[in-house]
Amino acid sequence: MKLIRELSIVLAISFAGELLHRFFISAIPGSVIGMLLLFGALCMGILDVKEIETTSEFLLKHLAFFFVPAAVGLITCLGIISSNLIGILGVLVISSVVVIITTGFTVQILKRMMKNG
């Protein structure tokens, strides 16, 4: 029975996020609003992590599996990708290098500034 209660909590928060997305904040995805709502509820102590533990472990552990149908959706756009394959790979690899270097340097510099300041 605990699982049903956990699911009810998580789905109610997800639905609240969807509702806010539809009627108030269309710029942010409903699932992201739901994530902020849950984060807020945890921080304010309205909800304890233990109350949704089984569900959260299940979802996080199998995250990759839930992406399978979305990844298979590639089949609907194989044409576009294969005709731009080199360009796409170029963008993906070079921008990954840019992100890793920018992020790493920024963290190190700001951390050093914190120590010295």
Added chain:
Amino acid sequence: MDSLMSSPIFGVMLSAIAFEIGNILYNKTKVSLFNPLLISQVLIIAILSKFKISFNDYNMGGQIISFFLIPSTVILAVPLYKKIKLLKAYSIPIIGGIAAGSISGIVSIILLSKLFHLDKVLLSSLVPKSVTTPIGMEISKQIGGIPAVTVASIVATGIIGSVIAPYICKMFKITDEIAVGIAIGTSSHAIGTAKALEIGEVEGAMSGLAIGVAGLVTVFAAPLIIRLCQALSIL
């Protein structure tokens, strides 16, 4: 025959079997290229093409699995909350690093796409490639990309990041544990986090934290940067 393949059981079963094959292959070899998600993607696409089964038939079951992406994104608040102490102690370097990384990512994708002559739909599909899939798909829809292309680029980016990040960090003297973790998480989300966990505990925790924050930064920054580029007539 047609009605059998469009039964939801078919899509769910095929997904489960393909992913399990990917799991076994990865666990046996530990080669990062044998990512279970990548393996199942390739296997299922091969089977659908070979037996001329339509994506819509497969997706009758597929959408049942996809449903779980919504609560999964919501639940990302849990690991974020569990690491709130680390986040509070180093909030400025962490948030500063993720913001700088995410923004440099979006800008570099736009410029590189121009350089490689990719069209606008493709460019928009690649912009959210560094964030976790459910958030990336939503951003892609909002800025006029093709979610399926976005998902493919997100998976590819995760694999690329987990392969090259350790070398890039070493080459550019990014040695601080927090910096390494945040860099991996910001560039290659959950797939990169698996690699960061192998490197160390702090790296793994920080990478996990970066998934959520980078997602949020990109949700806000991507539409703004695209609008800015349009105003400057770069797009």
